[in-house]
Amino acid sequence: xxxxxxxxxxxxxxxxxxxxxxxxxxxxxxxxxxxxxxxxxxxxxxxxxxxxxxxxxxxxxxxxxxxxxxxxxxxxxxxxxxxxxxxxxxxxxxxxxxxxxxxxxxxxxxxxxxxxxxxxxxxxxxxxxxxxxxxxxxxxxxxxxxxxxxxxxxxxxxxxxxxxxxxxxxxxxxxxxxxxxxxxxxxxxxxxxxxxxxxxxxxxxxxxxxxxxxxxxxxxxxxxxxxxxxxxxxxxxxxxxxxxxxxxxxxxxxxxxxxxxxxxxxxxxxxxxxxxxxxxxxxxxxxxxxxxxxxxxxxxxxxxxxxxxxxxxxxxxxxxxxxxxxxxxxxxxxxxxxxxxxxxxxxxxxxxxxxxxxxxxxxxxxxxxxxxxxxxxxxxxxxxxxxxxxxxxxxxxxxxxxxxxxxxxxxxxxxxxxxxxxxxxxxxxxxxxxxxxxxxxxxxxxxxxxxxxxxxxxxxxxxxxxxxxxxxxxxxxxxx
Amino acid sequence: xxxxxxxxxxxxxxxxxxxxxxxxxxxxxxxxxxxxxxxxxxxxxxxxxxxxxxxxxxxxxxxxxxxxxxxxxxxxxxxxxxxxxxxxxxxxxxxxxxxxxxxxxxxxxxxxxxxxxxxxxxxxxxxxxxxxxxxxxxxxxxxxxxxxxxxxxxxxxxxxxxxxxxxxxxxxxxxxxxxxxxxxxxxxxxxxxxxxxxxxxxxxxxxxxxxxxxxxxxxxxxxxxxxxxxxxxxxxxxxxxxxxxxxxxxxxxxxxxxxxxxxxxxxxxxxxxxxxxxxxxxxxxxxxxxxxxxxxxxxxxxxxxxxxxxxxxxxxxxxxxxxxxxxxxxxxxxxxxxxxxxxxxxxxxxxxxxxxxxxxxxxxxxxxxxxxxxxxxxxxxxxxxxxxxxxxxxxxxxxxxxxxxxxxxxxxxxxxxxxxxxxxxxxxxxxxxxxxxxxxxxxxxxxxxxxxxxxxxxxxxxxxxxxxxxxxxxxxxxxx
Numbered sequence: 001x002x003x004x005x006x007x008x009x010x011x012x013x014x015x016x017x018x019x020x021x022x023x024x025x026x027x028x029x030x031x032x033x034x035x036x037x038x039x040x041x042x043x044x045x046x047x048x049x050x051x052x053x054x055x056x057x058x059x060x061x062x063x064x065x066x067x068x069x070x071x072x073x074x075x076x077x078x079x080x081x082x083x084x085x086x087x088x089x090x091x092x093x094x095x096x097x098x099x100x101x102x103x104x105x106x107x108x109x110x111x112x113x114x115x116x117x118x119x120x121x122x123x124x125x126x127x128x129x130x131x132x133x134x135x136x137x138x139x140x141x142x143x144x145x146x147x148x149x150x151x152x153x154x155x156x157x158x159x160x161x162x163x164x165x166x167x168x169x170x171x172x173x174x175x176x177x178x179x180x181x182x183x184x185x186x187x188x189x190x191x192x193x194x195x196x197x198x199x200x201x202x203x204x205x206x207x208x209x210x211x212x213x214x215x216x217x218x219x220x221x222x223x224x225x226x227x228x229x230x231x232x233x234x235x236x237x238x239x240x241x242x243x244x245x246x247x248x249x250x251x252x253x254x255x256x257x258x259x260x261x262x263x264x265x266x267x268x269x270x271x272x273x274x275x276x277x278x279x280x281x282x283x284x285x286x287x288x289x290x291x292x293x294x295x296x297x298x299x300x301x302x303x304x305x306x307x308x309x310x311x312x313x314x315x316x317x318x319x320x321x322x323x324x325x326x327x328x329x330x331x332x333x334x335x336x337x338x339x340x341x342x343x344x345x346x347x348x349x350x351x352x353x354x355x356x357x358x359x360x361x362x363x364x365x366x367x368x369x370x371x372x373x374x375x376x377x378x379x380x381x382x383x384x385x386x387x388x389x390x391x392x393x394x395x396x397x398x399x400x401x402x403x404x405x406x407x408x409x410x411x412x413x414x415x416x417x418x419x420x421x422x423x424x425x426x427x428x429x430x431x432x433x434x435x436x437x438x439x440x441x442x443x444x445x446x447x448x449x450x451x452x453x454x455x456x457x458x459x460x461x462x463x464x465x466x467x468x469x470x471x472x473x474x475x476x477x478x479x480x
Numbered sequence: 481x482x483x484x485x486x487x488x489x490x491x492x493x494x495x496x497x498x499x500x501x502x503x504x505x506x507x508x509x510x511x512x513x514x515x516x517x518x519x520x521x522x523x524x525x526x527x528x529x530x531x532x533x534x535x536x537x538x539x540x541x542x543x544x545x546x547x548x549x550x551x552x553x554x555x556x557x558x559x560x561x562x563x564x565x566x567x568x569x570x571x572x573x574x575x576x577x578x579x580x581x582x583x584x585x586x587x588x589x590x591x592x593x594x595x596x597x598x599x600x601x602x603x604x605x606x607x608x609x610x611x612x613x614x615x616x617x618x619x620x621x622x623x624x625x626x627x628x629x630x631x632x633x634x635x636x637x638x639x640x641x642x643x644x645x646x647x648x649x650x651x652x653x654x655x656x657x658x659x660x661x662x663x664x665x666x667x668x669x670x671x672x673x674x675x676x677x678x679x680x681x682x683x684x685x686x687x688x689x690x691x692x693x694x695x696x697x698x699x700x701x702x703x704x705x706x707x708x709x710x711x712x713x714x715x716x717x718x719x720x721x722x723x724x725x726x727x728x729x730x731x732x733x734x735x736x737x738x739x740x741x742x743x744x745x746x747x748x749x750x751x752x753x754x755x756x757x758x759x760x761x762x763x764x765x766x767x768x769x770x771x772x773x774x775x776x777x778x779x780x781x782x783x784x785x786x787x788x789x790x791x792x793x794x795x796x797x798x799x800x801x802x803x804x805x806x807x808x809x810x811x812x813x814x815x816x817x818x819x820x821x822x823x824x825x826x827x828x829x830x831x832x833x834x835x836x837x838x839x840x841x842x843x844x845x846x847x848x849x850x851x852x853x854x855x856x857x858x859x860x861x862x863x864x865x866x867x868x869x870x871x872x873x874x875x876x877x878x879x880x881x882x883x884x885x886x887x888x889x890x891x892x893x894x895x896x897x898x899x900x901x902x903x904x905x906x907x908x909x910x911x912x913x914x915x916x917x918x919x920x921x922x923x924x925x926x927x928x929x930x931x932x933x934x935x936x937x938x939x940x941x942x943x944x945x946x947x948x949x950x951x952x953x954x955x956x957x958x959x960x
Contacts, residue, residue: 221814228781231778235799236901237930239741239800243740243782259854296717296718298711298820323809323817325810326810328803328804328810336701378781451714
């Protein structure tokens with residue numbers, strides 16, 4: 001048996017032994033309601049940063065550095081509201097070892113018992129082999145997983161196979177304000193020598209098979225602003241005699257996408273990279289079917305019924321969603337208003353090789369032309385609100401190869417190679433600023449309910465997940 | 481000088497003297513946010529009914545009768561929600577005098593500071609000779625005007641020239657639920673002996689010349705409900721792979737009307753009565769031009785530039801307005817949501833000879849067909865929320881003749897004879913159930929912003945308006 005396998009055998013046994021302590025660690029973390037979007041709970045977010053700092057200290061960190069980010073920019077109620085700090089930490093600085101940056105976030109989504117939780121969201125309970133509580137899977141479980149792995153190494157006196165740099169933020173659920181700048185600033189200092197980045201902040205595709213994630217869609221969010229009358233008008237008095245902004249907006253919005261999700265803006269689909277044979281192969285073994293989609297959407301409204309089309313249209317083709325209209329009547333009941341200024345919102349999920357600027361030009365040119373065709377005297381403006389780039393990695397690089405070995409070792413099965421339809425914009429920032437490969441190594445399952453009620457992390461995912469992270473460190477540490 | 485002129489001289493002088501008290505009365509009324517469409521504010525609507533009851537009592541009403549209307553029918557959130565009462569009251573029962581029923585409503589449209597008001601909508605402020613606040617012109621100002629007139633009579637000890645029956649409702653802005661039935665029920669009891677009905681719940685055509693109104697459009701309000709997923713979904717995960725209700729809804733809504741206000745639902749325009757020569761003549765003398773419309777709309781977005789086309793399309797042709805969407809994202813900024821259930825709202829203003837039931841069948845059949853054409857698996861329903869019929873009267877009867885005299889007396893000018901684009905459905909019910917002529921005698925101006933932000937009533941309109949109502953009572957009381 002190789003050194004690695006000997007070490008992993010001892011580590012896995014220690015992880016099993018420490019299970020009660022690990023659950024206790026997660027219980028303490030969940031008990032701190034570190035909701036970043038709730039200004040009144042900001043002290044709790046800071047308390048969670050302190051909790052982490054203390055854990056890192058007890059685990060023997062070589063360095064802990066608390067990076068303050070200053071005052072939170074508007075819109076805020078409290079104009080002196082401080083952003084929660086970024087908690088940085090180092091374990092080891094051996095120039096003969098590789099250095100992995102591990103990112104996680106210690107803030108959570110809001111949660112109230114009244115939302116429909118079956119138990120207090122901030123009291124972790126174990127039930128039916130699940131750990132239920134806010135943050136259990138997003139992202140306190142995975143963050144504790146890394147700490148658990150360090151504890152096992154420490155108790156066994158097994159040296160870490162890599163140098164570790166932790167980067168834990170407290171604003172992920174609120175736009176990761178300040179993180180981009182910090183990464184840029186520390187790229188050549190605190191994050192110097194980082195060879196690779198590992199993020200454990202997404203989920204298995206389904207509930208049965210572990211996955212590694214090598215791609216994310218980007219997101220370009222647009223608004224169409226149409227302004228007519230000086231104020232909202234009464235439809236009895238003005239209906240039929242003025243050009244109504246809503247009529248114009250609905251006409252333009254109706255031209256963007258068909259009901260089967262096909263984007264109707266010329267040139268957009270042409271930017272999409274063609275599917276290669278090698279890529280095509282990747283979809284064959286993935287475990288997924290339309291029933292899982294229907295279960296997740298709570299309906300039978302799938303556009304595609306076959307696995308490959310569903311996954312490709314979720315991961316590697318763009319999509320356009322109409323989100324809503326600002327300024328129009330949006331309440332219950334009946335209001336006879338002619339809204340004077342309406343703002344239609346839609347976004348396009350982007351994929352390789354869509355260029356954000358080119359896309360925005362196509363979108364705004366198309367919308368401007370459609371509005372011009374109407375011949376309306378109202379004012380029109382189409383504009384980008386924000387964009388975040390897509391990300392795709394090589395799923396056959398050292399990171400993914402090591403993670404495949406680790407997964408196989410722990411779960412006895414080859415992981416599926418997946419992409420995600422959503423965005424984790426920080427992924428690309430790490431890749432670009434540090435010049436390092438990024439691996440997304442999820443711990444939780446597709447049904448964990450990350451942003452929903454009764455969020456959970458299965459006990460096996462927490463414990464075997466900690467083993468997987470541990471094995472990954474050793475296999476990646478052994479690569480050239 | 482005749483008795484009438486002597487009395488009016490004293491009354492007008494008293495009204496001028498009581499101006500501060502009258503503004504105080506309106507201030508108190510506006511301070512009660514009696515928004516009938518907001519279930520949470522229902523207690524405030526009831527508070528407003530109590531306020532009126534108290535005022536009527538202080539003015540020496542011979543009878544006050546509070547008519548409860550029971551539970552509000554669906555759609556409601558609170559299935560036990562009580563309708564606000566109808567406040568009935570009598571002043572005088574002299575068989576030698578004519579009896580006028582005066583209708584008004586004490587509920588108001590919704591109003592939030594965030595909508596763009598320059599001041600708290602429920603705090604009446606006086607600025608630039610305007611009284612600004614929600615309900616100032618629609619319809620608390622006119623209702624207070626009648627109470628003001630009674631106060632002037634009372635303080636001078638001048639007997640009322642007619643018997644008065646008040647009928648004040650609290651659901652006008654929400655479809656006048658229950659009022660039709662009450663009128664039917666009381667036609668031969670509380671409303672027995674009513675000779676004539678006067679309603680002051682509309683506006684001058686422009687801002688310079690008083691008007692009397694002899695016609696109203698009706699209003700049929702529709703909603704299109706589209707339901708897909710079981711809950712709102714993340715557009716990153718589900719965008720491109722499920723049929724989005726918003727896409728379907730925007731497609732169907734885009735087929736209803738063109739940007740020039742032409743209704744595209746087959747059969748609707750064919751129901752409209754042809755214009756007669758006599759009717760055509762009435763438009764010649766009316767003081768109005770496109771500049772007034774542009775001033776009122778605060779824009780240069782008029783569909784027609786000539787007086788006759790503008791007025792005809794406001795008054796005697798139907799119109800269709802798209803009001804908004806319930807259930808979609810309606811806030812500021814960007815939210816990447818796929819709404820699971822969206823409800824599109826639109827209404828059609830109706831004119832002679834459009835039949836409501838036939839119209840509803842045309843609308844729902846058309847929308848159902850348009851949705852079916854899409855081939856979407858989402859659930860669709862098109863339905864009428866409420867309807868109110870159009871109304872047209874003889875502008876040369878005793879009521880209109882007396883009101884012309886009253887207007888000339890106070891404002892020194894002959895009023896224009898107008899129709900309205902808006903609806904006061906109850907007008908027709910009063911006419912039909914009581915067999916009485918109805919006069920619409922507006923107090924406010926065309927730029928008051930009845931359903932909009934910064935709603936106002938000019939101080940002269942409030943005070944001279946109170947004089948006009950007073951003069952009307954005396955001139956009509958003297959007719960045979």
